[in-house]
Amino acid sequence: MSKKPEVTFKYIFTYDYNPVYVNGAHGGVSPRGDLVVNFYLERPPLPNEITHEVNPNGTIGAETGVEPEDFAQSLVRFVPTGVVLNYQTARELHHWLGEKVRELETLEQHKAAMRAAAQQPGGEGVQH
Template sequence: MSKDTIKCKYIFEEDYNPLYVNGAQGGINSLGEIIINFYLERNALPKSQTFSVENGKISKENIDKVEPKDLKNSFVRVFQNGVVMNYQTAKEVHKWLGKHIESLEQIIDEQKDKK
């Protein structure tokens, strides 16, 4: 018995560039679709810093002159992309991701056993 087959060709835009994410935020919208907004969480960067110059060389930063003042107690979440998917697609992505997580856990366990 022969099986019918179909080939799927993948098209990548010229500017395709995967991004690193370490978190997500989202939920269910009014249309019943799932929204996932991916972000990169990192320490906040200063808008400016003031340094003193001694003998033509920049010295260590003067913490009192970092803007904004609350920089030490700040972090940012940079949202660069997100996805909206329907229920069925979400289930398929969940299944696909679950399989890859199981494979990764197996690899991690094997590496632990080797140590």
């Protein structure tokens, strides 16, 4: 019986490899036909400065000012990284992501079924 050919990939990480959490992306097709994807973390902004009254006893009192003044109506999209993919790599990544999303959906369905079973009389997790 002949063995099928195999290849082994070794992963090499840069010294500063550091996965980051992202909750969105922005990008598009470059003039050269590559897909540019910039990943971001959307979050409320932090103020540049906050001013407080000082109480007579020296403790910090009520907030009296915030800079910038409109920061409460703003959101920040912090962009820690991005990628540039050619057409073929984008298609392969699309396929891979689809597989992983299906795995997550199966896991979520299993978790929902377990929660539902635990809520039923006589189900696991019900204390008597």
